[in-house]
Amino acid sequence: MRVETLEIGASGLVRLRADGGSSFLFRMEYLPESAGPVPPPGAEAKEAFLIGAAAAAGVYAAEVKALELLARAEQTRYLLTLKLRKRGMSDPTVSLALDRLEMLGLLSDERFARAWAEERSRRRGEWPARISAGLAARGVSEDLARRVCSELYSEEDRKEALLKAARRYLRSGRKDPETVSRRLRAEGWRPSEIRETLECLRKEGD
Structure with a gap:
């Protein structure tokens, strides 16, 4: 297969068209070493390059889709991986794309966590x-x-929130401490703080 046109932008984005209608759009950094150098126009594109170019194009497609999703709302790496996987993209392909977005600060679990919380x-x-x-x-x-x-939340805020949650369960008729404790654990409260809170409420009732 012979290269007909080749454009390499300042950002490293490669647009390559080969005879027979095949075309590739990818970032130079996504091209695996096994692909070898990018052949110039008129040169023959070897199979190893074509395979590498196809893989790099897949990574770039994952990057573009990830950016579309990030433009709508903050995402975590995990959520983006799931969404891109549903679109038929492989985990290695997605991982390379998300690595770049994280490096550029466009994807951040911490930023998502702060906004969501x-x-x-x-x-x-x-x-x-x-x-x-x-x-x-x-x-x-x-x-x-x-x-x-x-x-x-300050430590006092946390204690107050747990007290409110425990009282809510107790008011709902769940007087059994073990039942209340199980419910609170299911919500994510630590066993040690649950015990302390229930003991505090028990003393209030004495």
Whole structure:
């Protein structure tokens, strides 16, 4: 297959058209070393290059789609991976594209976590345990979720939120401490703080 036209932009974006109607659009950095150099117009494109160019074009397509999704709303790497996977893109392809977006600061789990937690806390009044669980479900690491929630809530805020949650369950007729504890654990509260809170409420009732 012979190269008919070749354009390489300042950003490293390559547009290549070969005879027979084949065309490729990719970033130079996505081209694997095994592909060898980009052949100039009129030169024969070897099979190794064509395979590499196709792979690089797939990565660029994943990048473009990821940017479209990010333009609508902040995303985590995990959520973007799931969405791109549903579009038939392989994990290695997606990973290369998302690596670049993270490097450029266009994709950030931390930025997503802060925005999502802020919205849940301020507008919906959700407590930190539920927010942490929600962040975990969206691929945010436990350490990052804990740090974000600690910035949103002081220790006193956290204790007050847990007290309210425990009282809510007790008022609903669930007087059994074990049942209440199980419910609170399911919401993401730590066993140690649940025990402390239930003991505090027990003393209030004495």
